[in-house]
Amino acid sequence: MSDTPATTSSTADLHSDSTETLIEVGQRPIREVHADIQAAAQAGHAIVVRDTLSRHNLGVGLPPNCRIRFEGSVGYYCGGLNTGATIQIDRNAGWGLGESMSTGHITVNGYAGMSAGATMSAGTIHIKGDAGPRCGVGMKGGHIIVEGKLGYQSGFMSHGGKIIALGGAGESCADALWEGEVWVAGDIGNLGVDAVITEPTAEQVAEVDAILAPLGLVDSARNWRRIVAGQRLWYFESRDANAWLMI
Amino acid sequence: MCGIAGRILSSSGNVGHDLVELMDAQVHRGADSTGFAVYGPALETGYIVRAMGFDRRQLSADLEDFLAQSREFGADFLSEPSWDESASKHYTVRMTISDPSDLARWTQQVDTLSDRLEVQSLGRSLEIIKDVGGAREVSEKHGVHHMKGSHGLGHARLATESDVRPNASHPFWARPFPDVAIVHNGQITDYYTWRDKLERQGYRFLTYNDSELIAVWVSDQMQQGLTMEQALKKSIRAIDGVFTYMIAQPDSIGFAKDKFAMKPLVVTDINHEISAATEEQAVRRICHDEVDIINYDGPALTGIWSIPGFEQRLAA
Structure with missing residues (x-):
């Protein structure tokens, strides 16, 4: 619990090439915290946020070139509407991580709650633990990499981009997918409506490896399943009514 | 939500x-x-009743009727009821009563008062x-x-x-x-x-x-x-x-x-x-x-x- 405002320190340990601003959250009004973060980002400082207490809306709408690290767990919508910031979360993230981000890079060391990367259009979300239900729901583009297990109904109605899960996936995987792709290494609970497993070509695997390479996650021994839309839901046909009712 | x-x-x-x-x-x-x-x-015996009345001016009459109906099932107040002293029109009251002879029927009976006084919880330990x-x-x-x-x-x-x-x-x-x-x-x-x-x-x-x-x-x-x-x-x-x-x-x-x-x-x-x-x-x-x-x-x-x-x- 702290009322300490932002402090600027010259002994940067995260980014030794620049000044670092330390911001305490505690029970302070989130608008104040947000104003501190925006001011530090405008000044070009690297930012460390402490005592986050899983609070909501931390680091929403961050500008390009902002570098920010949250030392604890964060609540809902962290990194939402990101326009190019590099965000690191040391523990877990709540609902709607990076929702609607248009570019940037988010790393979560732990678990990411429901709907991570919902409707994102570009950029990268890297989740080192498991991801909750409906990861990448309605995403339009960009990449979500989950080192652990992908939650229930992930990729739901995804329009574009790639979700790449290295530790398997839960039930209803890639449900009602549109033009997005869900790549899974490991076991899949079961497939969602109109989700189809395809054998990836060498070129397609190379594309995924190129996404994983900067993260140090390439492993040529993986047995990939590439899941795409069966396209039965793209146009309504009365014979498919049962499939529609399952959504 | x-x-x-x-x-x-x-x-x-x-x-x-x-x-x-x-x-x-x-x-x-x-x-x-x-x-x-x-x-x-x-409580080892008896129940705590939490109830809400909708017209504070009727509080005494509500409790009297509640007690009269409870007595038909052999239940009496074990302690004096207490209520909130706020200015709101509705009031909340806490009562303890001895065990009614038939809890389900007692509930139906006191629920006939529910347009005036509504029982919100009953239990040996539960209070809502x-x-x-x-x-x-x-x-x-x-x-x-x-x-x-x-x-x-x-x-x-x-x-x-x-x-x-x-x-x-x-x-x-x-x-x-x-x-x-x-x-x-x-x-x-x-x-x-x-x-x-x-x-x-x-x-x-x-x-x-x-x-x-x-x-x-x-x-x-x-x-x-x-x-x-x-x-x-x-x-x-x-x-x-x-x-x-x-x-x-x-x-x-x-x-x-x-x-x-x-x-x-x-x-x-x-x-x-x-x-x-x-x-x-x-x-x-x-x-x-x-x-x-x-x-x-x-x-x-x-x-x-x-x-x-x-x-x-x-x-x-």
Whole structure:
């Protein structure tokens, strides 16, 4: 619990090439915290946020070139509407991580709650633990990499981009997918409506490896399943009514 | 959108305070009304009755009629009733009564007064307090933060399906089952189907709130012989809608989540002391440090936490 405002320190340990601003959250009004973060980002400082207490809306709408690290767990919508910031979360993230981000890079060391990367259009979300239900729901583009297990109904109605899960996936995987792709290494609970497993070509695997390479996650021994839309839901046909009712 | 919370202590303590904190942290999820179910020290005989009257000017007459009807079942006041001294038109009253000869019939009888005085909970230890307003407001009005006990539930309501009235908020008592309370986040879509079935079995509902139905549904299943675990699992298949609900009894709190994984539940378990809430930031009010969080995010989940020391208390 702290009322300490932002402090600027010259002994940067995260980014030794620049000044670092330390911001305490505690029970302070989130608008104040947000104003501190925006001011530090405008000044070009690297930012460390402490005592986050899983609070909501931390680091929403961050500008390009902002570098920010949250030392604890964060609540809902962290990194939402990101326009190019590099965000690191040391523990877990709540609902709607990076929702609607248009570019940037988010790393979560732990678990990411429901709907991570919902409707994102570009950029990268890297989740080192498991991801909750409906990861990448309605995403339009960009990449979500989950080192652990992908939650229930992930990729739901995804329009574009790639979700790449290295530790398997839960039930209803890639449900009602549109033009997005869900790549899974490991076991899949079961497939969602109109989700189809395809054998990836060498070129397609190379594309995924190129996404994983900067993260140090390439492993040529993986047995990939590439899941795409069966396209039965793209146009309504009365014979498919049962499939529609399952959504 | 509603917010729910549950709290279990390793021994009787400031459970009222903790529930108020859990609900204050979630006040943005539903600020129209807040309620608490607290399991305090259990009476060996007799019941604690929490009730709400809708016209403070009629308070004396309401209580006289309530007592007269209770006496038909051999039940009398064990202590002087106490009520809130606020300026609101409605009032809340706490009574203790000796055991009625037939609890189900007593409930039906006193419920004939429900347009004036509505019984909101009955139990050896359960007390339900609810009112319009946020957690702090309700707590200050009714002294919830001073209440001692072993466990309890909290609820912040954003009314979507029925009126904003002080008696329509959660938790709900599983009328007429003593010491059973529920909080619920979600909507039941086959509400009228189930209500109709349960009413034909003789159950009565005092609101059109779908959560009141779940409390009675689960209790009815258990009366028909299911364990709580079996009843919770069955509810996921039997009840249509999106829900995360928690149901409390003297010996345990159970939860169930719908098959679509729509509503979250976040839990910490520190040496069998449980904090459960819709949002993680609420349980961090109780566990300020970084703790291991259990996210019950998946579909069709159930669980039961037992109350530490409950067996010993029964034996004592």
